[in-house]
Amino acid sequence: MLTILFDGIAYGMVLFVLGCGLSVTMGLMNFVNLAHGAFAMLGGYVAVLSMQRLGLPFLASLPLAFFATALVGVVLERLIYRPMYSKSHLDQVMFSIGLVFMAVAGTDWLMGSSQQFIRLPAWLQGRFEIAGIGIGRYRLFVIAICGLLAVSLQWGFTRTRFGSRLRAAVDDARVARGLGIPVNRLFAFTFALGCGLAGLGGALGIELMGLDPIFPLKFMIYFLIVVTVGGTSSITGPFFAAMLLGVADVVGKYLVPEVGAFIIYALMVALLISRSHGLFARARA
Amino acid sequence: MSLSAFEAQVRQALHAGRLWHPAEIGFWLLAFAAFVLFPSHLLLLNEIAILALFALSLDLILGYAGIVSLGHAAFLGMGAYAAGLLAKHVTADPFAGLAAGMAAAGVLGLFTSPLVLRGTDLTRLMVTLGVALILYELANSFGSLTGGADGLQGITMAPVLGLFEFDLFGRTAYLYSLSVLFLLFLIARRVTSSPFGLSLRAIRDNPLRASASGVPNGWRLAAAYTLAAAFAGAAGALLAQTTQFVSLDVLDFHRSADLMLVLIIGGAGYLYGGLIGAIAFKLLQDMIATFTPQYWMFWIGLFLVLFVLGGREIIHGGVAAIAGRIARLGKGAAR
Secondary structure, eight states, X not given: OHHHHHHHHHHHXXXXXXXXXXXXXXXXXXXXXXXXXXXXXXXXXXXXXXXXXXXXXXXXXXXXXXXXXXXXXXXXXXXXXXXXXXXXXXXXXXXXXXXXXXXXXXXXXXHOSSXXXXXXXXXXXXXXXXXXXXXXXXXXXXXXXXXXXHHHHHHHHHHSHHHHHHHHHHHOHHHHHHTTOOHHHHHHHHHHHHHHHHHHHHHHHHHHHOOOTTHHXXXXXXXXXXXXXXXXXXXXXXXXXXXXXHXXXXXXXXXXGGGTTHHHHHHHHHHXXXXXXXXXXXXXX | OOHXXXXXXXXXXXXXXXXXXXXXXXXXXXXXXXXXXXXXXXXXXXHHHHHHHHHHHHHIIIIISOOOOSOTHHHHHHHHXXXXXXXXXXXXXXXXXXXXXXXXXXXXXXXXXXXXXXXXHHXXXXXXXXXXXXXXXXXXXXXXXXXXXXXXXXXXOOOBTTTBOOOTTOHHHHHHHHHHHHHHXXXXXXXXXXXXXXXXXXXXXXXXXXXXXTOOHHHHHHHHHHHHHHXXXXXXXXXXXXXXXXXXXXXXXXXXXXXXXXXXXXXXXXXXXXXXXHHHXXXXXXXXXXXXXXXXXXXXXXXXXXXXXXXTHHHHHHHHHHHHHHHHHHHHHXX
């Protein structure tokens, strides 16, 4: 039982890294980017390709996934995302769904529709037991990395000048602009960071979530739950939402497999209904 | 202006909206004439008619009531499964299946409308998406009833009205679907040009002001949502009956997304938008499918992105301009 809990936490950690970028995007620019999963997929494929084709070690492929995805994020933000900020939510949703479809079909064309696998280094394989709890080495590694990321993000968000500017811009972009905070540049940077984190999460998640061309569609709803439940004004909100989701999903699938993803969707609808005004009203302000 | 004069004016405007324009009559004559004109493409025509009905349904809530939805496939699937199961287990009569599909989807619409009516556009998008996903998972889980991933097989339909057998070439199918589309279109036309339809547009344009003038927003929107759900259910029932097969695909997310594209192509907020969009969409799909069947999804994505970037009104505006020109020609001829 505790083993499942541990797996759930590892899963939740990856979800957090994947989703926190989206929560900032949604909070800061009020932009609904359903294509966030496409960046995660890109990161995953960068990791797979760099290991298979270039023969890089696993640890080297992770930062590569981060930077490659961040770079693509910056370019796309400049070229095609920027005109979308002023459009309605419906337009933004259609636009990003279009991007997801293109990413899914394009990846299918380039890479084939099969699942991708990576070869973990030997020291990350297998599991060991502490006090009767089976702990997978790789899962422990994931928890350590993501935990470190979460702590540093929280620190960056609350303690640095960049973080306070960002929080000001999320709270009220107009006033922040009036005070001379370069909201657009701030956003471009944050968008890149969010994309990079998604890419890193995608690379880390290959072993836990799988990687195939329909990844962005499959996990779209998970990112949305992390953002909706966690809110957009802090790092801790999405963090706990991701934990809850990861544990609930793993435990649910293990204990009642026949119900499948049903629980997750029902949970999302229920949360949206009960908190619809609170969360999104804030994002809108 | 006195109140009674104003009322008379509104009545007159509504009445004028109900009159048939020559172009509309031409449109429907062409639709029925297509049966003779393109005898080898009846299956495609049938798909167009069903998609047009589905798009009409979304147009009712999106174009007239302003409710955004990313989960309209839920009602299509509900109607399809209801009609399919009825045909398999109870009666093979097409009209009974159609009624069952509409009723099942309508009930689902009625029960989910309270969820959809609250919150902002964004919440609505997410909730409708969630409802459709839940239905998909349910249909997947209850494999013993729905056939799960294998689909609902073994549906056989009785002849329409006891006279017209469904055939392989889609002759009966097209006429049947087109007739249902036409009848439901008449209903939609009547509803949108009634005071009820007018109140929906008032809610869409300014909910606060509508409710201040005494429009019960919640009830009106719930009624519109239920009606649209029943229409989508009819589309689903037609799909199940004419293909004699229901798969999980009817509940899939891409159905809802495709439908959005249909309305973007045709333009929302007027009844022919969905119909024109459905024709353009299916022809486009057919054309692209001939040279690259696998990567249709890529092209649909590209179209979505381009349409949104380029402004949704391009095609809609073009169609409106042409329609206006035809209208002027029609008036000129009448004079």
